Amino acid sequence: MVDFQHRRGMCGCADDIESVLAKNRFNRRLLGVLIAFFVGIPVFVYSNIKGLTWLTVASSLGIVAITTLFALLFPRREPFRLPPVVEAEPSTA
Numbered sequence: 444m445v446d447f448q449h450r451r452g453m454c455g456c457a458d459d460i461e462s463v464l465a466k467n468r469f470n471r472r473l474l475g476v477l478i479a480f481f482v483g484i485p486v487f488v489y490s491n492i493k494g495l496t497w498l499t500v501a502s503s504l505g506i507v508a509i510t511t512l513f514a515l516l517f518p519r520r521e522p523f524r525l526p527p528v529v530e531a532e533p534s535t536a
């Protein structure tokens with residue numbers, strides 16, 4: 444098993460990868476992304492091929508809405524925190 448405890452990135456990918464690799468839980472936020480991807484992207488491509496502008500806009504907004512809805516319904520157990528920024532010392536050259 445890969446240890447992601449100390450290697451979290453700036454995005455949520457590490458949390459999603461960890462949930463896929465963990466056998467005892469499934470990340471529901473990842474489910475929202477997968478639903479948006481497998482439903483929204485084909486509708487988006489179809490609407491662009493057929494030239495249906497309203498459906499292109501609706502599918503784009505739907506992808507964003509589905510991922511936002513799942514993120515709000517299933518929040519993280521511990522909030523995402525950025526590591527503290529270390530100020531570089533000014534060079535005296």
